[in-house]
Amino acid sequence: MPDSVSASAPQEVSLWRRVTNQGATTFAVLAVIFVLVPLLAIFVYLVIKGIGSVNLAFLTQTPKPPGEVGGGMANAIVGTGLILAIASVIGLPLGIGSGIYLAEYGRNRFGDLIRFTADVLNGVPSIVIGIAVYSLIVVRQKHFSAFSGGVALGIMMVPTIARATEEMLLMVPNVVREAAYGLGIPKWRTTLSISLRTASAGVITGCMLAFARVAGETAPLLFTAFGNQFWNLKLNQPTAALSLQVFTYAISPYDDWHKQAWAGALILIVLIVAAVAAVRITTSRGMMKGA
Amino acid sequence: MGVGIEVRGLNAWYGKNQSLNSIDMTVLANHVTAVIGPSGCGKSTFIRCLNRMHETIPEARAEGSVQVGEMDVYGSGSDPVEVRRRIGMVFQKPNPFPTMSIYGNVAAGLKLNGFRNRKQMDELVERSLKLAALWEEVKDDLHKKSGASLSGGQQQRLCIARALAVEPEVLLMDEPASALDPISTSKIEELIFQLKQHYTVVIVTHNMQQAARVAEFTGFFLMGSLIEYDKTEKIFTTPADKRTEDYITGRFG
Numbered sequence: 332m333p334d335s336v337s338a339s340a341p342q343e344v345s346l347w348r349r350v351t352n353q354g355a356t357t358f359a360v361l362a363v364i365f366v367l368v369p370l371l372a373i374f375v376y377l378v379i380k381g382i383g384s385v386n387l388a389f390l391t392q393t394p395k396p397p398g399e400v401g402g403g404m405a406n407a408i409v410g411t412g413l414i415l416a417i418a419s420v421i422g423l424p425l426g427i428g429s430g431i432y433l434a435e436y437g438r439n440r441f442g443d444l445i446r447f448t449a450d451v452l453n454g455v456p457s458i459v460i461g462i463a464v465y466s467l468i469v470v471r472q473k474h475f476s477a478f479s480g481g482v483a484l485g486i487m488m489v490p491t492i493a494r495a496t497e498e499m500l501l502m503v504p505n506v507v508r509e510a511a512y513g514l515g516i517p518k519w520r521t522t523l524s525i526s527l528r529t530a531s532a533g534v535i536t537g538c539m540l541a542f543a544r545v546a547g548e549t550a551p552l553l554f555t556a557f558g559n560q561f562w563n564l565k566l567n568q569p570t571a572a573l574s575l576q577v578f579t580y581a582i583s584p585y586d587d588w589h590k591q592a593w594a595g596a597l598i599l600i601v602l603i604v605a606a607v608a609a610v611r612i613t614t615s616r617g618m619m620k621g622a
Numbered sequence: 623m624g625v626g627i628e629v630r631g632l633n634a635w636y637g638k639n640q641s642l643n644s645i646d647m648t649v650l651a652n653h654v655t656a657v658i659g660p661s662g663c664g665k666s667t668f669i670r671c672l673n674r675m676h677e678t679i680p681e682a683r684a685e686g687s688v689q690v691g692e693m694d695v696y697g698s699g700s701d702p703v704e705v706r707r708r709i710g711m712v713f714q715k716p717n718p719f720p721t722m723s724i725y726g727n728v729a730a731g732l733k734l735n736g737f738r739n740r741k742q743m744d745e746l747v748e749r750s751l752k753l754a755a756l757w758e759e760v761k762d763d764l765h766k767k768s769g770a771s772l773s774g775g776q777q778q779r780l781c782i783a784r785a786l787a788v789e790p791e792v793l794l795m796d797e798p799a800s801a802l803d804p805i806s807t808s809k810i811e812e813l814i815f816q817l818k819q820h821y822t823v824v825i826v827t828h829n830m831q832q833a834a835r836v837a838e839f840t841g842f843f844l845m846g847s848l849i850e851y852d853k854t855e856k857i858f859t860t861p862a863d864k865r866t867e868d869y870i871t872g873r874f875g
Contacts, residue, residue, distance in 0.1 A: 438680070506717040510781065512678055514731035514788055515707025524734050528721050 374600065381597030384590040390598075394560050394576070397585055404595050406562050407571040410477065411599070413564070414556055414572055415546055417481025422488025422545075423538060427527075429489065430496020430534070435522050437497075446497075449490035460486055461551030469555060477563075477570035480556030484545040491544065495537020499530035535614050539607045546603045549574040573599040624822030625691030625791045626651040627672065632686035634667050634676055641667045643846045644686070649839070651691075654814055654823045656837030656854065658830060660874065664846040665826045669794045672824065673709035674702040691791055707735065710785035710821075714797040716777035718769030718784070724760050727769040727780055731788040746787050753820070754783035755813050775806025782813065786821075793817060795825040799832065811836050830870055834858050842866045 388403050395402030429449070433442055464483040469475055503526045511521040527534065552558075557569040558579060573595050580592035627649035634642035641664045649655045657665045670676040671684045674695060688695035695705050718727050726733075728747045737743060747764075751757040756779040760772070769780055778798060785793060795814070799807040814836045817823055827833050833840050834854060841851040842863075850857060850866045861867045868874055 504717070506713060506715055507719060509675065509678070509711075509713060510717040510719065510784070511730070511734070513673070513675060513706055513711035513713070514734075514784065515703050515705075516731065516734045517703050520734050525719060525730075529719065531721070 377593065377597045377600060380590075381593035381595075384594035385597065389591070389594055393562055394591075397583070397588070400587060402591075404571075404573065404576050404591065404598070406559065407573045407576040407595065408598065408602070410556065410559070410563070410571040411546070411573045411602070413477050413566070413570060414480040414484060414552070415542070417478060417566070418484035418488060418545055419542065421482060421485030422492060422541065425485070426489045426492025426538070426541065427496050427534065429493040430500065431522060431527065433493065433497040434500035435518075435526070446494075449493050452486075453490040453494070456550075457487060457548050458550035458553070461554050464551065465554035472567065474567065475555060475557030475569040476567045477556055478566045480552045480570065480572065481566075483551035483555045484548060487545050487548065487551065488538075488541040491541035492534075492538055495540070496530070496534050499533030499537065500526055502533070503529045531614070535610065539610060543603050543607055546606075547574055547599060549578050573602075623791075624652045624818070624820065626822065627792065627824070628687075628689040629672070630687040630689075632668075632671055632684065632688060634664070634671050634684040635682065636679070637681045641846050642671065642684070645848050647841060647848060647851055649822060649824060651822050652818050652820075653839060654818050654825060654837045655839040655841065656833035657824065657826045657841050657843060658828070658833050658869075659843035660869065661828070663843040665843045666796050667846075668843065669711075669796060669824055669826050672792070672794055673706045673711055675706065675711060677702065707731075707788055708790055709792045709794060710788065710790035712778070712782050712785055712793065712795045712798045715801050716774055716781050718772070718777050718780050720768065720770040722769055723765050724767055724769055724772070724780065725764040728783050728787050731784060735788070746789075747783075750783040750787040751780075753786050753817070754779045755809060755816075756780060756783055773806075775802050775809060778802060778806065778810060779813070782810075786817075790821065792822045792824065795823065797826050797828060800828065807832075830858070842869060844869070 388401055389405075390403060390408070391405050392401070392403040393406045394404065429445065433446060436442070437445060460483050464479050464486070468479040468482060472479070507529055508521055508526060511525045512518070516525070552572050552575050556572050556575065558575040559569045559571040563570050577592045577595040577599065580588040580595065583589070627647075629645055629647040629649075632642055632645040633640065645668060657668060659665045667676060671686075672688055672690070672695070674684075676682050676684050684696070686696065690705075690709060693705065693708065694700055695709075719730055722730060725747055728750050729743055732743055732746065748757065748761075751760065756776060759776060760767070760780075769777065772780060778801075782793075782798070798814075799810045802810065811832065814823055814825065825833075825837065837854045839852070840854040840857045842849045842857060842861075842865075844865055850861055850863045852862070857866060858870055861870065
């Protein structure tokens, strides 16, 4: 037997291989730290600056006029929830639907066109979408509204969700689809109950990314939801949103409002994390082990 | 009970490439028929034409007449979905639905076709798993384990059970054991032998010993044509065609 193929005991691993192995591992760990540090720093800083102003009044009261102490952002918290609910009602079905079309039926010129449009839409600055919705809805209805804000955010969700859904469906092996066709299951049923279900973990991740991204958007709400100092639950009236409120308070000259802006930002982040975590927990409960 | 298959003048194409040239073949009910031949000879295409799976590939099409029992597979009023419901298929690589439990996999064809009777479904699932010789190994984990968590050989038997649960008349098997170890392979072969009591089985295999072990009839395909079709014994001992003899004696392919 030639020497070169003798059994390789651990000590025979060359120095070069050990060095590159260590190097690659170190690089990966550093990259993770590099990503996590700013994230943690922001969160910690938010907590330090904001936690002092988070109290029952902040969570249950509407803003007080400048000069008066106290008040809160309850209307903005509810408003954000309202606008995000509208955005999700529009963005989720449209996004998932287009993703399904692109993956299962869109292997043609028309599909390429949609794919290109989605990618362009993804790159459109959010304020431009705000202006577009302003001229399409707000100008016609002659008033700002939660509905128009929801539409703006919903439109922003569509391309992200569509492309994520498409990618996830394309990762479902074709043999799984064939298994369903072979059982005499129609194509539409196969797509919804087999392919989409197999891809569900990834599709949900895509939806959550899109949701979390628009949840903190401010620019598209400036000319749509507009903001409101008072309670409003009507969909066709100007509505407060946390991001808008934070923006308004942060650029104000009042010290008390600055503190509240920090608290508002903290609440916004906590709510987004809570929503994403809740969806993760409920959906993972339905999954099979070992899948 | 199984039904017979009459194939007349079957042609198939992938785009502009013709992959089957006017195939005529008669498959007897409740028998196992093997289709052998070298890679790319059209044997998989052939059985995928029998349940109209061939046309699910973009730009693939087929023409000709396939009669399965009373059903005219390529008749003008024929619905490919209905055809596939009555002609089950088992694929080369085990392909259980990854997000479903063992029970869910077997019941999938019933559930997704609108079958709602819970009690009858339980019975069908049990019967199918027993027929596929998997019941004893999985009966305690039916709802607990995912189909994908089984071993390769078990997954393939699960796929057979899944195909049987919709009560087809014919079972098509496209190299069902080629991805499996020898023990799993012999289990599947034993199973095929049992299945012919209830079903007509057509099996594609590139393993000639397997064809000799399980099939009563064997067809030899070469370059998209059916060269010879006869009793398995005849094919392997005294083939009529020189090309068949060359293939089974290992001179090519």
